[in-house]
Amino acid sequence: MNMKTNMVVVCFVATGVLASGSALAQQRGDDYEIDRSVLPIQEPKRPTYSELDARNVKAPPRFEVKAPKGAPNVVIVLIDDIGFGGPSTFGGPIQTPTLDRLARSGLRYNNFHTTALCSPTRVALKCGRNHHTANAGSIMETATAFPGNTGQIPNSVAPLAEMLRLNGYSTGAFGKWHETAAWETSVSGPYDRWxxxxxFDKFFGFIGGETDQWYPLVYDGVTRVAPTKMENYHFTTDMTNQAIGWIKAQQSMTPDKPFFAYYATGAVHAPHHVPQKWIDKYKGKFDKGWDKIRAESIARQKKMGIIPAETKLGKKPDDIKDWDALSSDEHKLFARQAEVFAGFLEQTDHEIGRLVKAVEEIGEMDNTLFIYIAGDNGTSAEGGFVGMYNEMTYFNNVTEKVEDLLPLIDKWGGPETFPHMAAGWAVAFDSPFSWTKQVASDFGGTRNGMVVHWPNGIKEKGGIRSQFGHVIDIAPTILEAASLPEPNSVNGTPQTPIEGVSLLYSLNDAKAKERHTTQYFEMFGNRAIYHDGWLARTLHRAPWQALKQKPLKSDVWDLYDVREDFSLVNNLAKKNPKKLKELQALFMKEAEKYHVLPIDDRVIERVNPALAGRPDVMAGRTSLTLYDGMNGMLENTFINVKNQSKTITAKLEIPKDGASGVILAQGGRFGGWSLYMKDGKPAYTYNFLGLSQDTIAAKDKIPAGPAEVKLDFKYDGGGAGKGGKATISVNGEVVAEGRIKKTQPLMFSADETADVGLDNQTPVVEGIGIGREETRFTGKIDKITVEVAEVK
Known part of the structure; x- marks a missing residue:
């Protein structure tokens, strides 16, 4: 063989099934074929040479994986906790001008569904399989030991981002993640599910389910970003700046390489944090109450053609009071809550507008498949009947009262609150449906407005698409749009086939026959089955019912013909029992197939890993030794000190001029505890959900030199959330003691951490400061030991 002409020709031509250079290879006498169904794409065999001098040989072309010619950029925008009837684009009362604008030149989907909860929707969105197939039956913090619910995404369901990256895309994720197993968030990893x-080549955002928008817990890749005190800081603006910067830089460096940007806001999930100027835009606009807002929304939806003209307003849940039956104080409080929430959504849409403008500025909007999903589930009713100053009260079974919340109205939405709104607003912003987030058996929990914008791929402007769609359809849609096949193997692991159906068929044909004809739904016992225009469902529990539920076998099922009944108001179960029985059997078949069974309807109990049965980094540990520099430890990876006695022993070195700052803290402004020194004196504060504080403090300063500071907390016992006696001793001598009246039984925070030698983010104790440097311990910490002992 003549080595002068022996070169490997690599040609990437996407066919939708197999991208290969086989024809050209055969023409040249090569046998190399590119196969995109196995990722990463295998490199060709390297040629060997017998020629001594490189001058006499032409080098082969460089092997390079490129996306198929014409493959579009992809942007997925996912808003958190907003339902179908919230955004103005789908007839709601909250202005979303960016979504409106994209809809006018793109398509609105009015029959698109999610899973009714955060993590499951996000996982399903990015892998194209049902959430139970991906072990994401519920949020990661309530994972169990059963397949379908373990919270550990298997390698056999490779995410869309990895498929695109291995096919020549640049990939970046910004904002909320919430897809990493709770026990995999410590410094020990593993980082497989980060x-x-x-x-994703790039990540800037937060790992858990929510974060303080003023003082967020942020990671850049796997590195924690140190919080800083900044004027006018807001996380949604920050993540938008990061996304814009990454897209522009990526296109500057590699303009021929398409990008995939996943932009998932923490908004409008609680805490509802937003600058005052956005709140002011809605002043007085919700004084009319949730009943009139619902009525006005359904009227707009009909007028806009978003829903059929004959649609009836779904019945409001019995537990939600009529607005006219509420007191003037309730009116005042609840209207303010809605103003803050509405401002939060419009601010978020504004930031998305900045992202759109950036893509336009670099000339890439026409070739960008822009998918804007308004909600990962319905609007949240987790605020209970009166709302919450601190959302963590929900996770600790503490009910807040109107009289306690009224004095906080002017602060609502600002840094001094961690708020959630009353459930009546969730029902209103899910119009025309009855239910909300968590209710997977009602379209109020699963129906979310979606806009698809792609000038190069969509002919019609301003159209509406009504084919049934589900979040698992997004990944196959993008693969088809990019002319990429579904991979059979990724990184050496055979793949579970994608279970979604591409929606590309509907982009240019409003009347195209529906292709996604069967879909199950299940969340905490609420379950349903869609099949060929019919929906059978059972309402097992309301979102505000967090404790013991009725037996699953006692559930009563409803039946609806959704082709004629958009809002699920005409129950046909008694008229057509045969169809109902048929669909119930189909649900059980699908549930078994996709690892939905057995169903676990527990909610708050599953936050406790011992009760849930999932792995726990600290399982069985009664002692933990900590060292200076160990900070940012999330609650699921720190020793559990709740509902038991604890002893904290700190070996310190006190400088000549005394010491101040945090020795060890867990949690933040809205709940937690801190062992610290102030003006040279040791102190311990227990902050109960930001509602009350108990502090014990020594009267005298600790002299310079080595010192052992010990906090001993003797728990009362007799159940969860009880109080106890706290004692501080220095070098074996008691210097302070007192009562801690009550403690948090289940959770301190979703994003605040345990920190040695400082208090990250918001402070457990006001007056020590905000931010790392202001709370940093000024002495030396040799080591700290935390010991716990169960009390019966």
Whole structure:
């Protein structure tokens, strides 16, 4: 063989099934074929040479994986906790001008569904399989030991980002993640299910389910970003700046390489944090109450053609009071809550507008498949009947009262609150449906407005698409749009086939026959089955019912013909029992197939890993030794000190001029505890949900030199959330003691951490400061030991 002409020709031509250079290879006498169904794409065999001098040989072309010619950029925008009837684009009362604008030149989907909860929707969105197939039956913090619910995404369901990255895309994720197993968030990892190991080259955002928008817990890749005190800081603005910067830089460096940007806001999930100027835009606009807002929304939806003209307003849940039956104080409080929430959504849409403008500025909007999903589930009713100053009260079974919340109205939405609104607003913003987030058996929990914008791929402007769609359809839609096949193997692991159906068929044909004809729904016992225009469902529990539920076998099922009944108001179960029985059997078949069974309807109990049966980094540990520099430890990876006695022993070195700052803290402004020194004196504060504080403090300063500071807390016992006696001793001598009246039984925070030598984010104790440096311990910490002992 003549080595002068022996070169490997690599040609990437996407066919939708197999992208290969086989024809050209055969023409040249090569046998190399590119196969995109196996990822990463295998490199060709390297040629060997017998020629001594490189001058006499032409080098082969460089092997390079490129996306198929014409493959579009992809942007997925996912808003958190907003339902179908919230945004103005779908007839709601909250202005979303960016979504409106994209809809006018793109398509609105009015029959698109999610899973009714955060993590499951996000996982399903990015892998194209049902959430139970991906072990994400519920949020990661309530994972169990059963397949379908373990919270550990298997390698056999590779995410879309990894498929695109291995096919020549640049990939970046910004904002909320909430897809990492709770026990995999410590410094020990593993990092397999963190964004940068799930297909993303770049990640800037938070790992858990929510974060303080003023003082967020942020990671860049796997590195925690140190919080800083900044004027006018807001996380949604920050993540938008990061996304814009990444897209522009990526296109500057590699303009021929398409990008995939996943932009998932923490908004409008609680805490509802938003600058005052956005709240002011809605002043007085919700004084009319949730009943009139619902009525006005359904009227707009009909007028806009978003829903059929004959649609009836779904019945409001019995537990939600009529607005006219509420007191003037309730009117005042609840209207303010809605103003804050509405401002939060419009601010979020504004930031998305900045992202759109950036893509336009670099000339890439026409070739960008822009998918804007308004909600990962219905609007949240987790605020209970009166709302919450601190959302963590929900996770600790503490009910807040109107009289306690009224004095906080002017602060609502600002840094001094961690708020959620009353459930009546959730029902209103899910119009025309009855129910809300968590209710997977009602379209109020699963129906979310979606806009698809792609000038190069969509002919019609301003159209409406009504084919049934589900979040698992997004991944196959993008693969088809990019002319990429579904991979059979990714990183050496055979793949579970994608279970979604591409929606590309509907982009240019409003009357195209529906292709996604069967879909189950299940969340905490609420379950349903859609099949060929019919929906059978059972309402097992309301979102505000967090404790013991009725037996699953006692549930009563309803039946609806959704082709004629958009809002699920005409129950046909008695008229057509045969169809109902048929669909119930189909649900059980699908549930068994996709690992939905057995169903676990527990909610708050599953926050406790011992009760849920999932792995726990600290399982069985009664002692933990900590060292200076160990901070940012999330609650699921720190020793559990709740509902038991604890002893904290700190070996310190006190400088000549005394010491101040945090020795060890867990939690923040809205709940937690801190062992610290102030003006040279040791102190301990227990902050109960930001509602009350108990502090014990020594009267005298600790002299310079080595010192052992010990906090001993003797728990009362007799159940969860009880109080106890706290004692501080220095070098074996008691210097302070007192009562801690009550403690948090289940959770301190979703994003605040345990920190040695400082208090990250918001402070457990006001007056020590905000931010790392202001709370940093000024002495030396040799080590700290935390010991716990169960009390019966």
């Amino acid at each position: 964004p940068t190991h799930q297909g």
